[in-house]
Amino acid sequence: MTSNIWHILGVGSIGGLFAHRLASGGVTIKLLSRDSEVASRILKLGSAADATGHSGIHDADSRFGCDWIGNTTAIEHLLITTKSWGAGDALTSIRHRLNSETVLVAMMNGMQHVADIQAIAPQCQLFLATTTAGCHRTRDLWIPSGSGKTMIGPNQPQREPKWLKCWHRGVPDLSWHTDIHACLIGKVAINACINPLTAIYGVVNGDLLEPALIEKTEAIISEVAQVLEDLGYGQLASELPHRVREVIEDTASNTSSMLSDVQHGQRTEADTIVGWLLTQTERKLPRLSSIATRLKSLEPNPI
Ligand code: KPL
Numbered sequence: 093m094t095s096n097i098w099h100i101l102g103v104g105s106i107g108g109l110f111a112h113r114l115a116s117g118g119v120t121i122k123l124l125s126r127d128s129e130v131a132s133r134i135l136k137l138g139s140a141a142d143a144t145g146h147s148g149i150h151d152a153d154s155r156f157g158c159d160w161i162g163n164t165t166a167i168e169h170l171l172i173t174t175k176s177w178g179a180g181d182a183l184t185s186i187r188h189r190l191n192s193e194t195v196l197v198a199m200m201n202g203m204q205h206v207a208d209i210q211a212i213a214p215q216c217q218l219f220l221a222t223t224t225a226g227c228h229r230t231r232d233l234w235i236p237s238g239s240g241k242t243m244i245g246p247n248q249p250q251r252e253p254k255w256l257k258c259w260h261r262g263v264p265d266l267s268w269h270t271d272i273h274a275c276l277i278g279k280v281a282i283n284a285c286i287n288p289l290t291a292i293y294g295v296v297n298g299d300l301l302e303p304a305l306i307e308k309t310e311a312i313i314s315e316v317a318q319v320l321e322d323l324g325y326g327q328l329a330s331e332l333p334h335r336v337r338e339v340i341e342d343t344a345s346n347t348s349s350m351l352s353d354v355q356h357g358q359r360t361e362a363d364t365i366v367g368w369l370l371t372q373t374e375r376k377l378p379r380l381s382s383i384a385t386r387l388k389s390l391e392p393n394p395i
Pocket residue numbers: 201282283284286287297339343346347348349350
């Protein structure tokens with residue numbers, strides 16, 4: 093009989109948000125920790141009002157048990173919410189606790205992690221997820237910005253698993269997709285058209301449709317559409333200009349995640365988004381290659 097415990101690896105803004113969501117769906121959460129001395133952590137889930145000092149949040153609702161990565165008990169359900177480029181290393185640290193019964197849900201932007209996870213934990217039952225939920229984290233306070241949509245599906249074809257009931261109870265606007273790869277690739281394509289240009293020019297998403305940048309935006313969309321064609325996603329390719337415009341309009345005043353990484357001096361998702369697209373085709377894509385190089389130069393230690 094399986095337990096109803098979900099471990100979370102990578103407790104950043106999305107990991108903390110989903111700790112709350114899954115707990116409200118009825119599961120017991122355990123946060124994987126690198127520190128064997130930490131028994132629990134408080135992750136407060138607030139609203140914009142809480143960010144300004146008002147706090148109606150009860151610590152009791154916000155305390156989650158921790159589990160040291162070096163422990164030896166097997167992990168039954170794992171949600172991994174690291175960055176795509178960090179998933180492989182993070183998973184390696186708990187490899188000894190994974191087995192063929194382990195359900196592993198990887199929820200992150202990009203595509204690099206799919207191959208990395210399969211190489212490290214080929215025995216696990218792998219599910220992939222992506223969310224448009226946004227969340228801003230300052231120290232122990234998580235402030236969600238809109239509930240967003242979350243899509244989840246199997247890496248290998250299979251029916252909706254039983255454990256998804258708890259996800260449906262706790263995660264708003266959750267949908268099951270047997271073609272989750274197409275969903276992830278669609279998201280990568282949209283991220284590739286928006287995030288790099290905003291990061292390079294230091295602008296909010298909406299500025300990509302303004303006269304100063306529209307030509308550059310359209311040129312990137314056209315190259316990304318060519319990659320989608322090569323991957324066999326013709327329909328996604330033809331819908332791309334419309335879908336990108338829609339996302340830009342819906343998030344016009346937002347700072348993209350890649351611009352935010354650059355502003356915080358952090359490594360970006362350039363490799364796992366733009367770099368990954370470039371590895372999927374033999375074509376020469378001058379605009380995408382050039383933004384990949386420029387993004388690397390904006391990162392803390394360019395390699
Ligand atoms: O997902 C995004 C991000 O910033 O990472 C959006 C808002 C869709 C922009 O690509």
